[in-house]
Amino acid sequence: MLKTARGLSAWLLGFAVLLASHWTLAEETAQLKFNMTRGVTPVSQDIHGLHMLMFWWCVGIGVVVFGVMFVSMFLHRKSRGVKPANFHESTWLELTWTAIPFAILILMGIPASKSLIELYDTSESEVDVLITGYQWRWKYEILGEDVSFFSNLSTPRDEIDGFAEKNPNYLLEVDEPLVLPVGKKVRFIVTANDVIHNWWVPDFGVKRDAIPGFTNESWAIIEEPGVYRGQCAELCGKDHGFMPIVVEAKTQEEYRAWLDEKKAAAAALAELTEKTFTFDELYAKGEEVYNRSCAACHQANGEGVPGAFPSLKQGITVGPIKEHIDVVVNGVNGTAMQAFGEQLSEVDIAAVVTYERNAWGNNMGDLAQPLDIYNHKQGK
Amino acid sequence: MAHGPAKGITRWLYTTNHKDIGSMYLWFSFAMFFLGGIFALVIRAELFQPGLQIVDPNFFNQMTTMHGLVMVFGAVMPAFVGLANWMIPMQIGAPDMALPRMNNWSFWILPFAFAMLSSTLFMEGGAPNFGWTFYAPLSTTYAPPSVTFFIFAVHIMGASSIMGAINIIATIVNMRAPGMTYMKMPLFVWTWLITAFLLIAVMPVLAGVVTMMLMDIHFGTSFFDAAGGGDPVLFQHIFWFFGHPEVYIMILPAFGIVSAIIPTFARKPLFGYSSMVYATAAIAFLSFVVWAHHMFTVGLPIAGELFFMWATMLIAVPTGVKVFNWVATMFKGAMTFETPMLFSIAFVILFTIGGFSGLMLAIAPADFQYHDTYFVVAHFHYVLVPGAIFSITAGVYYWLPKWCGNMYNETMGKVHFWLAFIGLNVTFFPMHFSGLAGMPRRIPDYNMMFADWNMISSVGAFLFGAAQVMFLYNVIATIVGGKKATAEVWENPEGLEWTVPSPAPYHTFSEPPEFKSSH
Known part of the structure; x- marks a missing residue:
């Protein structure tokens, strides 16, 4: 019995040493967190x-x-x-x-x-934000300000697959963060477009289910400027772990400047809708849009996942272009295919349609212009 | 016909003997325990370090879903039914279960249900990937095609559980030995009686909710689809109306097992027998009025939030009474620490720790930070692994000599206990920390700030898994050979099961025994 005990304690000691060495290693890269x-x-x-x-x-x-x-x-x-x-x-x-x-x-x-x-x-709020969960990104709309945008994970694929070193904000970084003013009562109105998501920022103590067809409310008065990160906290499908939240809390002036910048960018984008692009411009832009918004399901090689997400090497991408545009703009009811008409700009949709019709060996040779998309949305 | 079992495979296919059926339930559950364990190890291997290394996110979700389903419906529940089959007739002095043919049927549909569920792993689109809680609309509109097989499998499991429960109630109510009044029944019998009523109450609710899913998927209804006038939150209300009593279904029989083992090895009668019975009934009753504490973040009205918070906290009272009674049983006893006792003591301590985190989770505002993080994962594994799994293990070590007539290897049993105990704590304790630090559950990849705790958890999980292989070896070795056990097996244990020889003859109590209670 004594022998067993000695063997056991030796084993435990070995484990403790292993842990300790791992911790010293960890301290150099990230701080060990263990409490709320x-x-x-x-x-x-x-x-x-x-x-x-x-x-x-x-x-x-x-x-x-x-x-x-x-x-x-x-x-x-x-x-x-x-x-x-x-x-x-x-x-x-x-x-x-x-x-x-x-x-x-x-x-x-x-x-x-x-x-x-x-x-x-949640009464007497000064800023109202409408948050909509999508598979797998967040949409933010500052109510009364005409500012609305999508926020996607921006961690490069190579870091996830281990081909590049992971940066400190690995999986907790987005292309377009939400900016909020400090010291104001902000009301979050949370909903979803497809399945149930959950908008959670630990530093705000805000965690609300985003439920399709219903809205939930929560609020925060952010006391210190800074960058606050969170994640989706309700299983929402394949990329549940890859739809982070980033909120930048800034002073009132900086917040106003951000709003103006957002509005200007939206106006510039609207102007582009009237421009005519070359095939190469559309194809290059389309590849970028595809990898950001479509590859999660249909895969980078366009082959999809059998039984779950259809391949784009057959079907509508090699059929009539009008039907192709319709599926991208309006989605397919009752499936995971979302209506991208409100998620992507006219330019982006035109580009991605052009890309899909001519990538991975598809060789339709045709293209869509932003104006085609605009007209389609108007029902023409 | 002689009284012995039939020869060959037909003994098992046609058997109506409670001992044979009990053994089949236990072996089936053991097999599912290893299958679910393999799924868990895939999860822990992927989470060993940040980045995607072993599986893709969709398969990861299939693993978390299948792990939960197999462990809940395949490992824990059948194990308790197996123990009930073996022990309830022997503890109440009955010759067999009241409905032996239904007993055979309720077991034999289970392997088919799980074969069907497991086969979804090889289907196009993969196995169910929406979590064991299968929230709509992720499990309806957005589910892989295999969801229909999952629904059918759940229906079969439910039918099996309901039949098992009816059988147990019929047996306990009608077949007790003369002199065994309700308040003289062993606690394992009492807790199972209450559990059986819970099963009959909630398994049809589960069947209902999966049928509603089936309608939504194939027949154009919109129970859970807001676009058609339905409500996704309705799903959660129905699911958790089943789900919360379900977690007590997985723990009440455990209370019964531990209440049998602790007095034996403390050599002192169970303290507060009647309060144990009342506490069990109180827990069962409360389990029906707390379901929405799983849903604090769905946007309940404040009145609902307050009600479910206070009702949930109330459960701590009867649960506390149980823990205090076990401690009082040990107090001033003359204890020895054989393997069943070690598992039972670990049960009391670790289940209490799980109870503490449960109490913290009951605090609705705090739940806004805990909800759907690894803190919750730590909590329910602390109540299920040292709760359900440890009590089943304790029960197997305690009664195995009675079942097969041989003593198990005590040293190996103790090593199994310590490996499992260390492995379990190394796996699940760090999950409290990763959860509080902000790690959501059901994610295949994470930021480096959660890396340390995850690495420790993964190491612990493999240790825990290895310990269970040792358990399997010990059980097989005991059945094959080993020191002969006496009829009493332990020092002066209480109960009718110890009055029959070891191994228990194929038929026991053909004549009702005379029952004399010690208290």
Whole structure:
């Protein structure tokens, strides 16, 4: 028995050394996190307080209960020659250990109920953001400001596949972050376009299900400027782990400047709709759009996933162009194929249609111009 | 005809003997435990370090889904039914189960259900990939075609469970030995009686929800499709109305097993027998009114949120009573620490830790940070692995000598315990930390800030897996040979099962025994 114990402790020691060496290694790259963030909003700080309160209650109860257990495991062993007692009932004890936990629960529940009521008060907001979950990206719309855009994962594929070194914000970075002003009450209105997603930014203490056909609300007053990162927190299909959230909290002036910039960019894009592009321009742009918005399902080689996502080397991509455009713009009802008409600009759709008809050995030779897409959307 | 079993394969195909059927349930469950374990190890291997190395995200989702389904419906539930088949007739002094032919049927449809479920892995589009909770519309409009096979498999599993539950209720109510009143039944019998009622109440709800999915997918209804006037949240309400009692279905029989083992090895009667019965009933009742605590972030009205928070916290009271009673049973006993006792003590400690994190999760505002993170994964693995799995393991070590007439190898049993205990904690304790640090569950890849905890978890998972192979070896070695066990096996254990010889004859209690209670 002693031999087994010695072998076991040697093994444990080896494991501890392995861990320690791994930790020193880890410290150079990233900080080891093990507790909930305090966050930067009144709600997140409240939640953190509740979390720690509950934690210490549990530690206290654990010390008492496990303490009694370990004492009796040590003292009341047959090997010490003790004779077992025979008591097996005490109404008084049963009542005591029903009443005490009950009282503790009330002490826990009161602050929790208060926080909950505060968390639910979304009234008197100064900025309203409509957040829509898509497979697998987020759409942000600043209500009343005519600013609306999509936010996609921007981590390069090579980092995910291990061909390039991972940057510190690996999987927690996007092409277009949401910008919000500090010190203002921001209301988030959350919904989804396809399946259920969940918009979660730990530093805000905001986690709300995004449900197709319904809206949920939450709020935050961000107290410090900074970049805050989160992730989708409801399984939403294949790329659930690849639709991060990035919010940049800035001063009111910087926020206004960002809004203006966004509006100007939208206007410039609208102008491009009237431009006529060459085939090569469309093809090059189309490849970029395809890899960002389509390759997740239809794969980079256009072959799709049998049984789940159709191949683009056959079917509509090599059929009449009008039908092809229609599928991209309006999606296919009852399947995972989304309506991209509102997600992508006219230029992007024209480019990706052109690309799909002429890539991977497809050789239709035709192209679509942004104006064709615009006309299609108008029902012409 | 003699009283022995039939020869050859027909013994197993046609058997109506509760012991044979119990053994088949247990072996089936053991096989599913290893299958589900392999799925878990695929998950842990992929999560060993950041980046995608072994599987693609779609297959990863199939693994998390299949792991959950196989472990819940294939490993834990059949194991408890197997133990019930073996032990309930022997503990109440009945010659067999009340409905032996249905018993055969309820077992034999299970392998077909799981063969069908497993076959989806090889179908075009892959196996179900929407999580074991299969939230609509991900599991309807956006599901792979194999979802229909999944639905049919769930129907069969449900039918099997309902038949098993009816049989157990009929047996307990009608076939107790003279003198065994309800309040003198062993706690394993009591907890199973209550569990059986839970099963009958909620398995039809599960059947209902998958049928609604089937209608949505194939027959043009819109129960869960907002575009057709349905509501995706309705799915979650129905699912969790089944799902929450379901988690107690997986833990109440465990309470019964541990309540049998601790008094034996503490050499002292169970403390607070009647309060144990009332606490079990209270937990079962409360399990019907707390389902929406799984849904704190779906946007319930504040009144609903408050109700479900307080109701959930209330469960801690009867559960606490149980833990205190076990501790009081050990107190002033004369304890020895054979393998079943080690697993039972680990059960009490680790299940309590799982209870603590459950209490934290009940706090609705805090749940807004915990929900759908690894903190939740840590919580439910702490209540299911040392809860359900450890209690089943303890029960197997405790009763195996009675089943096969041989003692298991105690040293190997202890090594199995310590490896499993260390492996389990190394796997699941760090998940609390990765969850609090912000790692969502069901993701195949993650940022480097979660890398350390994931690497530790993966190492622990493989250790835990290896420990179970040792368990399998020990069980087989005990059945094949080993020291002969006495009829009592342990020192003065309580219960009718210890009054028959070891191994228990093929037919026991053809004449009702005389039952004398010690308390």
